[in-house]
Structure formats: C-alpha cells, structure tokens
Amino acid sequence: MPKTLRPDTLCVHAGAYVDEKVGGVNTPIYASSSFMDPNPQGGQVHYPRYSDIPTQAACADKIAALEDPSGRAKGWVTASGMAAVSAPLLALLAPGDHAVFQADLYGGTHHFVHAELRRLGVELTMVPETDPEAIAAAVTDATRVVYLESPTNPTLRVIDLAATARAVRKRNPDAALVIDNTFATPMNQRPLALGFHVVVHSGTKYLGGHSDLSCGAVVALPRFFERIRDTAVSLGATLNVLDCYLLERSMKTLHLRMARHNANAQAAAEFLERHPGVSLVNYPGLPGHHGHRKARNQMAGYGGIVSFEVPGGKDAAEALMARLRLVVPAVSLGGVESLICLPARTSHAKMPPEERAAIGVTDGLLRLSCGVEDPADIVADLQRALEG
Numbered sequence: 001m002p003k004t005l006r007p008d009t010l011c012v013h014a015g016a017y018v019d020e021k022v023g024g025v026n027t028p029i030y031a032s033s034s035f036m037d038p039n040p041q042g043g044q045v046h047y048p049r050y051s052d053i054p055t056q057a058a059c060a061d062k063i064a065a066l067e068d069p070s071g072r073a074k075g076w077v078t079a080s081g082m083a084a085v086s087a088p089l090l091a092l093l094a095p096g097d098h099a100v101f102q103a104d105l106y107g108g109t110h111h112f113v114h115a116e117l118r119r120l121g122v123e124l125t126m127v128p129e130t131d132p133e134a135i136a137a138a139v140t141d142a143t144r145v146v147y148l149e150s151p152t153n154p155t156l157r158v159i160d161l162a163a164t165a166r167a168v169r170k171r172n173p174d175a176a177l178v179i180d181n182t183f184a185t186p187m188n189q190r191p192l193a194l195g196f197h198v199v200v201h202s203g204t205k206y207l208g209g210h211s212d213l214s215c216g217a218v219v220a221l222p223r224f225f226e227r228i229r230d231t232a233v234s235l236g237a238t239l240n241v242l243d244c245y246l247l248e249r250s251m252k253t254l255h256l257r258m259a260r261h262n263a264n265a266q267a268a269a270e271f272l273e274r275h276p277g278v279s280l281v282n283y284p285g286l287p288g289h290h291g292h293r294k295a296r297n298q299m300a301g302y303g304g305i306v307s308f309e310v311p312g313g314k315d316a317a318e319a320l321m322a323r324l325r326l327v328v329p330a331v332s333l334g335g336v337e338s339l340i341c342l343p344a345r346t347s348h349a350k351m352p353p354e355e356r357a358a359i360g361v362t363d364g365l366l367r368l369s370c371g372v373e374d375p376a377d378i379v380a381d382l383q384r385a386l387e388g
C-alpha cells in the first residue's frame, strides 16, 4: 500500500489485515481466546485482553491512522466510550494530582470525574469558559491532565483547540491534553494535529454508526500511549473480536456517512433557525453561532448534531417528539437513522439540575442526531411536528 494516503482512502484501507494464506480482502475474525505458546510464527503469544489479536489490531490501527495520518500515534479499542474516557484518566492521574475539565462535559464523563477521580484524591477544576486563556489559567504545576470536548454534547460549544494547546503548554508542558472527539470524528477534526496528545471516542456513535455496537477508542502519542495501554489492559475493557470486525467494517464508510451527517444537520439547522416555532438553535455550521468562526478554522465539517428549543419548555418538547414520524425518539446518536432526545433526562440525567442549567442543558433542550436519510424528509418531518 502507498505510504501517504488521503483520509477517505485511509477509512477503507488503513489497518486492514490480510491473511495471505487465504487471500480474503477483509480482516479475518480470529475467534479464539487461547493461542499457541510458543507462537508457531514466532513473535508474541496473543491474548484478547491485550487487544493484540489481528482483528483487534486492525481496528486500532485504522482509527489511529485516521486521527493521525502522520503515523506517530497508536490506537486502542475498548468495550465502550466510557472505557476509552476512563482508561487515560486513570492512567495519567494519581492521588494529589490536579486535573482541569471543561464544565460542560458529556454527562457520563462528568459523573465519572466526580464519582471516581475525586474518590481517588485527584484535585479537580471545572472551567465554565471556552476561552483558551481561561482554561490555561486553571493549570498549575500539579496539573497532569487537561480534558476537553469540542463541539460539546449537547450545546455544541466550540473551543479553539490550537490556541488552548499552546496556552496550556506554556503554563505546564508536562500536562497531557486529552479530548473527546466523538462529536466531530477524525473526518471533521483532528486534534492531534492541533497540539493535543490523546483523543478518545465513544465508538458507539459515529465510528460504529449503525446503532448496533457498543465500543470506544483511544488514540495517543507515544509519550502517553504505553501508560494508557497498561491501565487499559488491567481494567480489561477491551473490545471482543466480533465487535471489532463490525467496527472496522463501519469505519470503512465513515467518510461517506460523515459527509451526509454534516449536510443533513446543516439543512435541519437552517430550517429550524428560520422557523418561527423554534426559540433557540445550536449548530456550529450556522454563521450566527458563537463558535462558527472557530469551527470553520479547525473543522472540515460541523457534524451531525443540532440542539434546539421550542417555546413551552419540556412539555412542548415532549409533545413535538411525539408528533415526529421519521425521526425516532431514542437515546444515543451518530447512527444512520435520525434520532432525537431530551439530554436532561438521558445523557445528562446524572448531572445535578443546577449544573445542567448553568451549561445550558435546559429541561426542554432537544438534541437531534441527523442520520443519512434524504435531508428533505428530515426537514419535512420536523416541519410536520412543529406545525402539527
């Protein structure tokens, strides 16, 4: 295979493992939890928890190549997004260390940080601002991790990643810059090229993309990768080979799906912004969105998620959801079908109500995950529900 390939080609080919004895063009599923010792081909003896079976390695290599086409970073696939979020944090933080988090995190990450890291004696600073200097101002000599999301779930706030990485490095060059890139995916945003060290994903969303898979991924520069891998092996949340096969297959079409998710969300956001029955729309692809300029500079597309409000709060939002005929009221996001939910009672249910309110997750905020259907059908369904 040529050494320098473009991202769309990497989706299809990167990582793929060819069993030359058989000659199949797809990575084989090595469904074995026991492998010969010594390895008849020489080299290491395989074991699934070490995620070193070719079916697992193919998946990890593909996501690593997508996040870092320069080939420096290494990948690791996990049994869920939360395994991908928690492994680096547990690997890089020890009692007495300090970590900086953005205040509006995905609800599950917010819960993990407060329930587990606090208990382990990690000192936390939660930063409500998206300004790079405000984030860097929270960094001390004891800071080991700065952890961000951009765009955020579900309010789609955008952080200038390169400026933040520069400002944090100036204050403390030893701090690891970690980002959850679930919403953007590497097709829209590559944080390692902007100065970050570690990228995590809920693969349950766009990487899997068909609402039939629970998985996650970590991609890290060599400086941090070994420590994260050691912890991930001990935690044991590796992805089984059958699901690795599905994940690798899904990632082969990530570029095609993301282009359509981006276009559909743009169409839905523009329609919602124009509609008199909608009181607020969050989408970084709208020129009036507060993060539009930053997103345009650092993203190739604005993603598939739009959040919005209708007058009348939670009751009106629930009534609207009930009137939809195509868009499915359901938890999660990133699948080929359009989904809608109320984050206050799903992804952010565990966050205390006053913190939810402070980050803009009102009880009536709707999160629309635009699938890959014809955009006119998504818009028609929204119109029917708004006017019905």
Ligand SMILES: Cc1ncc(COP(=O)(O)O)c(C=O)c1O
Pocket (backbone or CB within 6 Å): 080, 081, 082, 083, 085, 106, 108, 149, 153, 180, 182, 183, 201, 202, 203, 204, 205, 214, 215, 216, 332, 347
């Ligand atoms: C941004 C983000 N990160 C991480 C996660 C956790 O992923 P999982 O549910 O696969 O553990 C989610 C889940 O919704 C998410 O939206």
